[in-house]
Amino acid sequence: MAQLVVIQRKCTGCGVCVSACPFGAIDLKDTAEINAACRMCGLCEKSCPEKAIMRLETKAKSVDKEAWRDILVFCEMTEEGLHPVGPELIGKARELAPSAGYQVDALLLGHRCDKAAEALRHYGVRNIYVYDDEALGFFRAEMYAACAEDIIRKKKPSVVLVGATALGRSLAPRLSTRFRTGLTADCTELQLKENSDLVQIRPAFGGNIMAQIVTPHTRPQFATVRYKVMDAPVRQKEAAGEVHRMPLPKKAVSEVRFHEKRSIPKAVNVSDADILVVGGRGLKKESDLDLIKELAGLLGGEYAVSRPLVEKGWDTNARQIGLSGRTVKPKLIITCGVSGAIQFTACMEGAERIVAINADRNAPIFRVAHVGIVGDLYDILPRLIEHIKREKSQYARV
């Protein structure tokens, strides 16, 4: 860690540094004072006519990076078996690993996970560590964290990837905090530097910005990634990878008790739909969602909505696309009256074909659209629906 300091006896209080600082991180009292907004760009140091600002290198709380090796992927069990985000992250990890000379291991926690462990052997991991116990049959973050901590202390992975599911996002912060290290949420892209630093890219500041984040002085480096952000991996015919059954660690105790478990009625899953039609803020009233639903139905797909409509109470979070909703990767997505904030586009830009309809030529959605249609959805949708219906009825007659 470095720090910029003002040498008080040299500072004349001229204020040149204050205007040079792009972050508003210098306050002028009798002399200049650098505050917490400092991002260490060093422009003040260069600007100071008195050479009263200097860079002070302090010893970083650094870790021996050589002692931490390889990538560990946490794999989640659901009622139906292995959650597919696990294999997705294994695929990504295998792509990253060679640049630092790493291998990829998997961690599986739950109860009755034999089949899932066997399934994981087809995705090219070296070791599969399995903690299979009745005590892990329902989710308690403390219990899961204790098992993950056990394997992390034993194997010292440099990178730990966790699927950003409800369970993963509850577990990961508990774990990264336990190791006093960094965790980056909802990464949309990952790279691995030769020095083993994980480059984590995610949308930030809730706006149209991407941030590139590193965890340079601590290990392991934790990151969560949403389901369907990385490509689905290719399943290999040959089973490889060794399954290690691990005993429940002594630290795995919790006073949290199981009360009941009930399955969620098979709800629509917009994440798994091949075709999606999405309604956004451009819809004037709730009943206009019918246009969206009708088009989705005619195309044999599902309909979805953007965040403003959920906030208005027109539909539920289960149909919402975006960082606070679902991530989707359909073959076709048609957005209607969606402006396309980064929280939305980050969660659908993986779609094979993106059609955007918006009246505002400058709407950010057009940056990601393959076909951008500048026009009024109230003009286009009814006539498109009519076209499709007319054609269908022709076939019906033949």
Added chain:
Amino acid sequence: MNIFVCIKQVPATSKVEVDEQTGVLKRAGVKSKMNPYDLYALETALRLKEETGGKVTVGTMGPPQAESVIREAYMMGADEGYVFSDRRLGGADVLATSYTLSQAIRTIGDFDLILCGKQTTDGDTAQVGPSIAEHMGIPHAAWVSRLTPRGKGILAEQQLQDVIETVLLPFPCLITVEQDIYTPRLPSMKKRRETKDKAITVFGLEAFLDQNPDNYGLAGSPTQVERIFPPGSDIQQETLDSGDLAKQLHDKLKEWKFL
């Protein structure tokens, strides 16, 4: 029930623009409000208090101006409010933020229940709540859509991938709540008058048990932002803006074999 609610002041608009040339944030004149998800946590706290008695304390980390979100919480019915404000707390990531909050909560007192919103609209990580629980060594449940007091603990319904699991957490514990738990009440005019002069306590690092500044703010943050940049797009694009747009889209869908 003695309840603490974590709240945060966030920019009122979710759009922050970046200068494409320099990559510097344009943040002139951005207004602030209470993180909307925190309203659900506060509402939950107020309902639990109405049901079982006790006290609702709110606290926020931020600059002195963050006081306005405490005022808002008073208008909804919070009993006591704190702002944790200190230069040395600035620039904090998840680990440093949650450590600061855990230290601040310990400084104020012992709570049965700590409530958080599911995430903030500016950071969007949903990680600070569970991280506070880990720092404090207490159990937590996240994404909770129903809470029922039960003896010396609380039943929490958490929605996972394909099941809803209900667990019994003993006090003290931390819960992050979903939007569908309750509808937040509006701030009341009566409460506004009553709490106009109600004190808000402000304190910083000097009040904490751990006063080592290296554990807070930028210095205590293991993650570093290397750079920020506008999202790129390098895709084949086509714009349709004249003629019969419905017909053109229909033809496209046929060409792609979706029809």
